[in-house]
Amino acid sequence: MTSSVDLLMLLAVAPESPEEKVLKLLIEVGAQVVDADEGALLVFDPEKNDLAFAMTVGGAQSLIGQRVPLDKGLTGLAAATQEVQIGAPTYTGVKQASVGPEAVIAAPMLVGDDLIGVLTAVSFKKGKRFSAKDGELYGRLASVAGVVVDQRRRLQRIVGAAPAGTPVQQSIAESLGRIARSGPAALAHTARVLVEIDGIVTSTAGRDEA
Numbered sequence: 001m002t003s004s005v006d007l008l009m010l011l012a013v014a015p016e017s018p019e020e021k022v023l024k025l026l027i028e029v030g031a032q033v034v035d036a037d038e039g040a041l042l043v044f045d046p047e048k049n050d051l052a053f054a055m056t057v058g059g060a061q062s063l064i065g066q067r068v069p070l071d072k073g074l075t076g077l078a079a080a081t082q083e084v085q086i087g088a089p090t091y092t093g094v095k096q097a098s099v100g101p102e103a104v105i106a107a108p109m110l111v112g113d114d115l116i117g118v119l120t121a122v123s124f125k126k127g128k129r130f131s132a133k134d135g136e137l138y139g140r141l142a143s144v145a146g147v148v149v150d151q152r153r154r155l156q157r158i159v160g161a162a163p164a165g166t167p168v169q170q171s172i173a174e175s176l177g178r179i180a181r182s183g184p185a186a187l188a189h190t191a192r193v194l195v196e197i198d199g200i201v202t203s204t205a206g207r208d209e210a
Contacts, residue, residue, distance in 0.1 A: 004064050007054035010043045011117070012153040019152050020055075023145055027119065028057045030141045034105065034134040036121035041109075041145065042068060042075060043117040051079055051118055066094050078106035078118050084139040086130050089122070103128045107138040109146035116146040 005015060013019045023041060031039035038058035042051040050070060053063040070080045073091025078084060085106045092100075101122035109116035119142040123130070 004054070007043055007052055007065065010045060010052070011054060011149050012156045013149070019148060022148055024055055024057060026141055026145050026148075027055060030119065030138050031058055031121050034121050034130060034138060035123070035128075036105070036130075037101075037124050038122050040120045040122075041117055042120065044079065044115045051075060054117070063094065068094065073106075074104045075106040075118050075120055078108045079115055082108050082110055082113075082115065084108070084135045084142075086132070086135045099124065102126060103130050105130050105135055105138045107135070107142035109142045109149065111146050111150040114150075116149045118142070119145055 008015055008020065011019075011023075013023065027039040027041055031037075036058070038056065040053055040057075040063060041055040043054040044050075045052055045067075048067070051068045053066050053068075056063055068075050068091065070076045073089060073094075074085040074087055076091065085104070087104065089101050089104050101124050103123045103125075105121045107119045109119055119138060121130070121134075121138060
């Protein structure tokens with residue numbers, strides 16, 4: 001099984017770095033806003049052509065390093081189709097620490113047509129179902145996470161290593177940390193703001209490319 005450090009290196013993110021903190025907080029924000037029990041980030045491994053659990057929140061630590069084929073389950077389908085998937089879990093190849101989840105959201109982390117990974121949220125509550133609105137929000141959060149990783153990778157290619165993070169990135173991580181400690185209402189508001197930011201960034205990038 002691939003180590004958590006190696007998986008972070010696939011993301012071009014150093015352990016305990018501001019980028020790792022931002023990504024984990026994005027997972028936490030998403031899980032809390034859609035009322036999920038756990039959330040995770042799976043990174044796309046181009047060499048093995050599959051997805052690997054790289055980060056988790058909500059007690060899913062046992063998933064780290066486990067892998068999901070691109071054509072298996074909602075998570076693999078989200079990666080293969082590059083579209084958000086919502087529904088009951090269909091893949092049994094992942095070993096859970098407890099009973100299997102009732103409902104899953106899987107949102108691809110994309111930068112253009114490039115697959116970075118998949119952001120997931122799961123609920124173990126009996127009869128729980130995620131809505132299309134939940135899926136839309138999670139898709140936006142996954143886009144933000146994809147941009148964080150893409151920018152980190154671009155910087156790494158330029159400097160040839162993974163530095164500790166800029167003061168701006170550190171400030172973002174610290175601010176999100178304070179918001180996460182403020183409670184669900186603050187997290188919900190933050191999620192809406194992140195959606196707006198993603199829309200602005202996407203719109204600006206489109207104009208720049210044009």
